[in-house]
Amino acid sequence: xxxxxxxxxxxxxxxxxxxxxxxxxxxxxxxxxxxxxxxxxxxxxxxxxxxxxxxxxxxxxxxxxxxxxxxxxxxxxxxxxxxxxxxxxxxxxxxxxxxxxxxxxxxxxxxxxxxxxxxxxxxxxxxxxxxxxxxxxxxxxxxxxxxxxxxxxxxxxxxxxxxxxxx
Amino acid sequence: xxxxxxxxxxxxxxxxxxxxxxxxxxxxxxxxxxxxxxxxxxxxxxxxxxxxxxxxxxxxxxxxxxxxxxxxxxxxxxxxxxxxxxxxxxxxxxxxxxxxxxxxxxxxxxxxxxxxxxxxxxxxxxxxxxxxxxxxxxxxxxxxxxxxxxxxxxxxxxx
Numbered sequence: 001x002x003x004x005x006x007x008x009x010x011x012x013x014x015x016x017x018x019x020x021x022x023x024x025x026x027x028x029x030x031x032x033x034x035x036x037x038x039x040x041x042x043x044x045x046x047x048x049x050x051x052x053x054x055x056x057x058x059x060x061x062x063x064x065x066x067x068x069x070x071x072x073x074x075x076x077x078x079x080x081x082x083x084x085x086x087x088x089x090x091x092x093x094x095x096x097x098x099x100x101x102x103x104x105x106x107x108x109x110x111x112x113x114x115x116x117x118x119x120x121x122x123x124x125x126x127x128x129x130x131x132x133x134x135x136x137x138x139x140x141x142x143x144x145x146x147x148x149x150x151x152x153x154x155x156x157x158x159x160x161x162x163x164x165x166x167x
Numbered sequence: 168x169x170x171x172x173x174x175x176x177x178x179x180x181x182x183x184x185x186x187x188x189x190x191x192x193x194x195x196x197x198x199x200x201x202x203x204x205x206x207x208x209x210x211x212x213x214x215x216x217x218x219x220x221x222x223x224x225x226x227x228x229x230x231x232x233x234x235x236x237x238x239x240x241x242x243x244x245x246x247x248x249x250x251x252x253x254x255x256x257x258x259x260x261x262x263x264x265x266x267x268x269x270x271x272x273x274x275x276x277x278x279x280x281x282x283x284x285x286x287x288x289x290x291x292x293x294x295x296x297x298x299x300x301x302x303x304x305x306x307x308x309x310x311x312x313x314x315x316x317x318x319x320x321x322x323x324x325x326x
Contacts, residue, residue: 038289098279099286101313126309 006150013145017060020141024052027134041088048081048135055142062151072146078139085132090116093125100124260293260300260324271323278313283320286310295326 027049036042051074058071097115098107103124107115118124146152258271265284272280290306300321307317 096310099282099310099312
């Protein structure tokens, strides 16, 4: 019974890491298509993507508790960077509000909440506010994959587990 | 004798016309620069992000402002038509500073000149084999600009 539960957990862990890896691939394509490198702040997304990839590898090939813990820390850092990304996108849209011809004349007269609402809903500006949330999702998958990870149990280190490898 | 008097009258009339044209051009240019300055101040008061724009460009703007009346005075038609003046102040899309871009856009009467200048800088470099600045047009279109604004911006830029 215990072996069955462990087997299911292992499959789920691998699945979470695969979801994270596929999400990262999708984000990379999206960032490249969007040429997300025109300003220095936009490079944060690429760095976060690389960190997420490292976290996936650390957790997937975890031979020690230290690697899993490092993977967790990196995943949390990426989640924080995703929050920063959401804020940057909304703020960018806010700054672009006066450029939108539908609001150019009335932007100055709008209340602050109204302006932020228009920016957060991408009514003004070109930046998708929730797009950085994909990074948070990938890192959340990594975090979930570390729950009750065999490498964190006391005892001898377990063998590494690559995404897709047979148990 | 009679012809020489007519010639003198004509030359005086021409001289007076020229002086009036130059004076008119100077007055128009002065009014234009005042309007631009007040517009910048209004813009800087509107958003915190624009506050640095006028302050950063004020010292650098002086030589350009001094140069523009000379260009305008050489052609009364150019002084009378802001659009013609705008084309005269074309700046390089790849190398002009944000301050230079902003001044050119303000001279062309483009609203939110400081903000557009930052956007033009952001999407550099622009291919030199694309005189229509299609890349810039594509990027600026994302901001849902007013009709003709992108054309105005592109008209003030060279490669």
